[in-house]
Amino acid sequence: MSVMSSLGISADEPGACSxxxxxxxxxxxxxxxxxxPATGEFLGSxxxxxxxxxxxxxxxxxDAALAWRLVPAPKRGxxxxxxxxxxxxxxxxxxxxxxxxxxxxxxxxxxxxxxxIDMADFAVxxxxxxxxxxxxxxxxxHAMRELWHxxxxxxxxxxxxxxVAVWSWxxxxxxxxxxxxxxxxxxxxxxxxxxxxxxCNAVLERCGAPPVFQLLVDGPANALAQRLVDDPAVALxxxxxxxxxxxxxxxxxxxxxGKCLLELSGNNxxxxxxDAALxxxxxxxxxxxxxxxxxxxxxxRRLLVHRSREAxxxxxxxxxxxxxxxGDPMDPATLMGPLIDAxxxxxxxAVVAAALAEGAELVCGGKRLPGPGHFVQPTIFRARxxxxxxQQETFAPILYVMPFDTLEEAIAMNNASRFGLxxxxxxxxxxxxxxxxxxxxSDCGIANVNIGTSGAEIGGAFGGEKETGGGREAGSDxxxxxxxxxxxxxxHGERPVLAQGIEFRLPG
Ligand code: NAD
Numbered sequence: 197m198s199v200m201s202s203l204g205i206s207a208d209e210p211g212a213c214s215x216x217x218x219x220x221x222x223x224x225x226x227x228x229x230x231x232x233p234a235t236g237e238f239l240g241s242x243x244x245x246x247x248x249x250x251x252x253x254x255x256x257x258x259d260a261a262l263a264w265r266l267v268p269a270p271k272r273g274x275x276x277x278x279x280x281x282x283x284x285x286x287x288x289x290x291x292x293x294x295x296x297x298x299x300x301x302x303x304x305x306x307x308x309x310x311x312x313i314d315m316a317d318f319a320v321x322x323x324x325x326x327x328x329x330x331x332x333x334x335x336x337x338h339a340m341r342e343l344w345h346x347x348x349x350x351x352x353x354x355x356x357x358x359x360v361a362v363w364s365w366x367x368x369x370x371x372x373x374x375x376x377x378x379x380x381x382x383x384x385x386x387x388x389x390x391x392x393x394x395x396c397n398a399v400l401e402r403c404g405a406p407p408v409f410q411l412l413v414d415g416p417a418n419a420l421a422q423r424l425v426d427d428p429a430v431a432l433x434x435x436x437x438x439x440x441x442x443x444x445x446x447x448x449x450x451x452x453x454g455k456c457l458l459e460l461s462g463n464n465x466x467x468x469x470x471d472a473a474l475x476x477x478x479x480x481x482x483x484x485x486x487x488x489x490x491x492x493x494x495x496x497r498r499l500l501v502h503r504s505r506e507a508x509x510x511x512x513x514x515x516x517x518x519x520x521x522x523g524d525p526m527d528p529a530t531l532m533g534p535l536i537d538a539x540x541x542x543x544x545x546a547v548v549a550a551a552l553a554e555g556a557e558l559v560c561g562g563k564r565l566p567g568p569g570h571f572v573q574p575t576i577f578r579a580r581x582x583x584x585x586x587q588q589e590t591f592a593p594i595l596y597v598m599p600f601d602t603l604e605e606a607i608a609m610n611n612a613s614r615f616g617l618x619x620x621x622x623x624x625x626x627x628x629x630x631x632x633x634x635x636x637x638s639d640c641g642i643a644n645v646n647i648g649t650s651g652a653e654i655g656g657a658f659g660g661e662k663e664t665g666g667g668r669e670a671g672s673d674x675x676x677x678x679x680x681x682x683x684x685x686x687x688h689g690e691r692p693v694l695a696q697g698i699e700f701r702l703p704g
Contacts, residue, residue, distance in 0.1 A: 199296065200240065202289040203391040211242045211386060211413025212249035214256035216397035218407070221245050226415045230387045233299040233534045234524055234569040242386040244415040253378055253410045254429055257349045260406035261376040265346040267405075272372045273323025278399045279368070280316030283309060286395055290360070290388070295525040297385050298359055299533040299570070300488055302526050312364035312392075314654045315670065319368035322675050326373065337689025344679040346374030347431035347455070351424045353445075355437045356536055357491045357591075359385035360392050362459070365654070365669045366434045366678075367409060373678040375431075376408040380424055383416045384536055428452055432678065435459070436493075439589075439615070439663040446665070457677050458665025459658070461589040462617030464640070464649040465498035467606045467632075468505055472622035473646070474512060480620070480648030481595070482516045486532050486574045487650060490593030491540075493664075494618040494642070494650035498586060500606045503599040510576070510597055514560050517574050522565065534570040535592060541570045544592040551577050551585040556596065581609045589615065603628055611639045617660030618642040618649035641668070 200206075210221035211228070221243035230239040245253070264272065283290070291306030300308065328342040350370040354362045359382060367377040381389035389411060396409045414420040424430055425448045434457040435445045442460040449456040466484065468477050484496030501509050525533035535541050541564050548562045561575030572592060579586050579596040586596045600606040610619050619640040621632040629645045631637055641660035642652060652658050657672035659665070668674045694700055 199289050199292045203286065203293060204394050205240055205387060205391055207240050209240065209242045209387075209390050211390070211411070212245035212253055213393050213397070213411040214253045215407035215410075216401040218252075218256070220249055220252065221413075222248075228383055228386045228413065228415065230297055230385075232296050233536055234571075236568045239296060240387050242390060242413050245412045245420055250412060250420050250423055253412050254349070254427065256407055257376040257378050257410045258429055260408050260410075261346065261348045261374075263406040264371075264376060264408050265374040267374070269323045269326055269372055269374065272374060273320040275399065275403045275405050276316050276323070276368050276371055277320045278403060279396055280313050280320070282395045282399050283313050283316065286391075287313070290391055290395070292526070293388050293391055294359060295533070297387050298356055298536060299525050301530050301533050302528065304488060305525070308358060308361045311361040311654060315361070315364045315368050318654055318671060319372045322369065323372035326675065326679070333685065335693045335695065337687060339686045339688065341684055343682045343684055344373075344676070345682060347678060347680055348375060349430050350375045350377045350678060351380065351427075351430040351433045352377055353380045353421055353424065353433070353435045353437065354382055356382035356384035357488065357493070358436070359388040362436045362669075363389070363392065365658070366457075369675045370678045371408050373675055375678055376406070376410065378410045378412060378424065378430070380412050380414050380421050383414065386413045389413065425449060426452065428454070431455060432457060434667070434669070439665070442665055455677070457667040457669065459493070459667050459669060460660075460663060460665040461615055462493045462495075462660060462664055463497050463587065463589050463613045463615045464494055464618040465500055465610045465613070466496050466619075466649060467603075467610060467621045468499065468501040468509055469603060469606070469621065469623040469625065469628055470502040470504055471624045471628070472502075472505065473624060474505070474509060476646055477509070477622040478512045478516055480622070481513060482520070484648040484650045485595040486517070486520050486593050489532050489535055489572075490574075491536065491591050492650050494652065496595060496649045497589065498581070499595055499597045500600050500609050501597060502606075503601055506597070506599045510559060510578070513576060513595075517560050517576065520574055522571055522573070532574060532593065535572060537570055540591060541572055543590065544572050544594070547585055547588075547590045547592070547594060548575065551579065551583070551594075554583045554585055556583060556585065559597070561593075581612060587613065603631065607632065607637055614663045615660065616640045616662040617664040618644070618652070620644040620647060620649050622646055
């Protein structure tokens with residue numbers, strides 16, 4: 197059976213869904229054509245949602261949230277458990293569709309679906325652990341505690357490079373917390389979103405649950421996305437994408453006093469210390485820089501190497517790069533697929549030209565590869581940390597190598613970035629490792645030792661500082677972002693007492 201038919205996807209799909217039996221979008225609506233970035237092959241088209249679809253989805257999500265908040269959290273978890281099972285059953289097909297639609301190699305496409313499954317399992321457990329605190333009151337016969345309640349409607353806007361996993365980080369926690377989610381996927385990956393919605397619909401219907409997962413495929417002009425940003429019905433807007441767009445989204449959501457969760461750009465560095473084990477560092481750097489064709493928010497873009505190890509490391513990396521097979525993401529021998537589209541290739545070429553103009557020295561790569569498909573060579577430059585090309589996030593497999601003399605200098609270079617997502621130090625020295633993880637070390641949301649910058653597990657809170665946006669998703673206590681906190685005090689005595697010892701006696 198073909199990937200599309202096993203996921204129930206036809207050549208022309210409506211892009212709005214407000215319930216298992218409620219797919220809609222006007223026949224004459226703008227169509228997004230999805231094409232395989234490795235071949236240009238037509239995969240399918242999706243009719244974008246319009247203003248009426250938007251209103252219908254938001255109304256349905258609000259109704260669903262009102263009903264869902266009354267369902268006990270462990271029962272909500274049971275629904276998410278069944279979605280995890282459905283994803284297990286569809287893992288191969290959905291992983292293939294991720295590979296076909298956004299050009300990830302098949303192993304990474306499958307890995308993305310595995311991340312959704314892991315996230316479902318995590319959310320199921322969390323559904324029994326939405327713990328509040330109880331506090332000791334300063335007053336006699338008073339009980340004070342903290343309660344967590346659902347927010348209502350959560351908007352999720354996702355980027356093309358994790359077309360389905362990012363939605364699951366948000367949607368599964370939002371669901372066990374008692375919310376309904378409206379998903380606005382990337383216009384570059386509409387079919388994977390349709391496929392996930394269909395998998396969820398079957399489970400929602402079987403469980404008799406309200407439609408707590410809803411979908412709005414929007415056109416490239418992002419008209420509905422902007423309505424979602426401004427809509428007071430959306431209690432929390434979780435935005436994953438570039439810092440450029442995230443800045444605008446954050447300001448507009450703040451303007452209406454909405455809650456915002458931001459997962460934005462990164463410019464991640466690996467530090468290779470004088471005492472690093474190169475046999476650990478080289479594969480981690482190669483995977484970090486070349487994996488997903490450099491299109492991960494956690495991709496390794498800067499390599500800071502102790503001057504004494506620079507020649508050996510660059511030479512080992514150049515030989516590793518020579519073995520990286522670039523090509524069809526569905527071929528198991530391929531390690532690097534295409535960039536997402538022609539614009540990404542043009543941006544790669546522009547940055548290569550700008551880097552050369554700034555005086556960066558090309559070690560290998562630097563060219564686009566002949567079509568069909570949006571392929572480029574994995575590229576290494578020797579550069580300086582203060583170069584403009586080094587300080588921007590280019591969503592492509594470009595690695596800048598820069599020498600340092602002391603660990604302090606390397607940490608300062610790591611931290612001298614507008615972004616603060618992921619970072620790693622390769623060292624065999626315990627004191628260096630602990631210093632790196634101390635308050636005087638990395639200023640990023642993720643700081644690793646002897647593993648690379650990309651490939652985070654869902655169990656930890658994921659996100660970054662500075663222009664990466666400050667949000668945290670997935671594991672740890674990230675669930676709290678999807679709930680509102682209520683502090684409650686109950687008096688169970690005879691003589692009420694005011695706090696802070698205040699006397700307030702009414703005359704008579
Ligand atoms: P993007 O910012 O172009 O788009 C992200 C989302 O925003 C898409 O759904 C898009 O349709 C929407 N959008 C674009 N312009 C908008 C506007 N004016 N108003 C409202 N919505 C708008 O990002 P992209 O190219 O899809 O993804 C790559 C970027 O995402 C990189 O910067 C990467 O680092 C970042 N990213 C971050 C994380 C993270 O967790 N920190 C994860 C994945 C990707």
